[in-house]
Amino acid sequence: MRKESEYTWTEIEAATNCFSIENKLGQGGYGPVYKGVLPDGQEIAVKKLSETSTQGFGEFKNEVILTAKLQHVNLVGILGYCTDKEEHMLIYEYLKNRSLDYYLFDRCSQLTLNWKKQVHIIEGITQGLFYLQEYSRFTIIHRDLRASNVLLDENMKPKISDFGMARAFAKSNLESNTGKIVETFGYVPPEYLEMGIYSTKSNVYSFSVLLLEIMSGKKVSILYATENGKLNLLEYAYELWKDGKNMEFMDPSLDDTDSSCKLKRCLQIALLCVHKNPDDRPSILEVFLMLKNETTDMMIPNKPTVFWKPNDGNQQNDATAQSENFILSNSINNVTLTEVGAR
Known part of the structure; x- marks a missing residue:
């Protein structure tokens, strides 16, 4: 499994098939969430900050800092993030059974x-x-x-x-x-x-x-x-x-x-x-x-x-x-x- 790291826009765009509607898993207060697949076959969930979200960079930074350092079977694992092209995206392990x-x-x-x-x-x-x-x-x-x-x-x-x-x-x-x-x-x-x-x-x-x-x-x-x-x-x-x-x-x-x-x-x-x-x-x-x-x-x-x-x-x-x-x-x-x- 790839360690938490910074991903590029190109990597995430390719993984989510250009953020296609077919890959959209849902929509939350932060923004839309997409399913993606990395080149090595690992499935991921991408949370993308929406322009209309009440949350912002502070919440994005907070989640990266906290989640990356927490390791427990009952906490979602974060794989990395993307700040390319002024986007703020969080990359998580994909959980197939939803919320x-x-x-x-x-x-x-x-x-x-x-x-x-x-x-x-x-x-x-x-x-x-x-x-x-x-x-x-x-x-x-x-x-x-x-x-x-x-x-x-x-x-x-x-x-x-x-x-x-x-x-x-x-x-x-x-x-x-x-x-x-x-x-x-x-x-x-x-x-x-x-x-x-x-x-x-x-x-x-x-x-x-x-x-x-x-x-x-x-x-x-x-x-x-x-x-x-x-x-x-x-x-x-x-x-x-x-x-x-x-x-x-x-x-x-x-x-x-x-x-x-x-x-x-x-x-x-x-x-x-x-x-x-x-x-x-x-x-x-x-x-x-x-x-x-x-x-x-x-x-x-x-x-x-x-x-x-x-x-x-x-x-x-x-x-x-x-x-x-x-x-x-x-x-x-x-x-x-x-x-x-x-x-």
């Missing part, structure tokens, strides 16, 4: 992802997060953990991707600030939205929202009509857990009634991870241990604090989807962040 959101929110694709595979994916994500927080040289906060940023390899092993918004700080620091809040709406913890503070517990909060989406097969942007009014995903999960109706929360396409105890445990873990006070949330290590050891005692979760509501309706329209990535400026004091690398 997790494709399997969670597409009714046909959901049928290929049973509960056993779901648990495997959940545990893999926690291992990737634990590595970022504990085993890399610096503490790394992803800040954009969501289903579309979890990719799946040929064995459906999850790999966390997209580190453009990630931040790294010294192990001695428990939290940090940002002068600009950029994250996907619904995954944002209260302390980050209100004060611009992020910590390892921010990752825990975002992970819990992702965990609820995995179990339910529903987006966090959906409102649920109940006798208690319209509830967001977190509130709905809590009400069902409190009433002992755990299986009603599970995506019916999984059809795995033998795992009701595991589901109840996952649901309880997710609700513990969305406590408003970060100190009340478990660490990612505690989350992993609770997932693996079904005899470990767990706290009783509090009712989630409502600090946002998605648009009414069961499905997002295009405008809502496009506005999920949002920026709140001038809500907090601007803080200069020092860029650091990771092992």
Whole structure:
């Protein structure tokens, strides 16, 4: 495998067949992603910065610096980059099974992802997060953990991707600030939205929202009509857990009634991870241990604090989807962040 390095425009243009529409894998906040094949036969994924993207060179540089130095089976590997012709492209290993959101929110694709595979994916994500927080040289906060940023390899092993918004700080620091809040709406913890503070517990909060989406097969942007009014995903999960109706929360396409105890445990873990006070949330290590050891005692979760509501309706329209990535400026004091690398 070729080591991370700088590729030329000519190499990438040839690999992607001139960035043909047939090779386009998708479109994200950064820009379009294309499949490519290098002369040695290695398949790659090329993320190309769009002129209309809200992200820019800073996020490009940040991702190159962080991702190139991170080595873990549950993190996407970066092969290199291209800055030829004033382009900013990132070159990754190609993962044939696309992103997790494709399997969670597409009714046909959901049928290929049973509960056993779901648990495997959940545990893999926690291992990737634990590595970022504990085993890399610096503490790394992803800040954009969501289903579309979890990719799946040929064995459906999850790999966390997209580190453009990630931040790294010294192990001695428990939290940090940002002068600009950029994250996907619904995954944002209260302390980050209100004060611009992020910590390892921010990752825990975002992970819990992702965990609820995995179990339910529903987006966090959906409102649920109940006798208690319209509830967001977190509130709905809590009400069902409190009433002992755990299986009603599970995506019916999984059809795995033998795992009701595991589901109840996952649901309880997710609700513990969305406590408003970060100190009340478990660490990612505690989350992993609770997932693996079904005899470990767990706290009783509090009712989630409502600090946002998605648009009414069961499905997002295009405008809502496009506005999920949002920026709140001038809500907090601007803080200069020092860029650091990771092992």
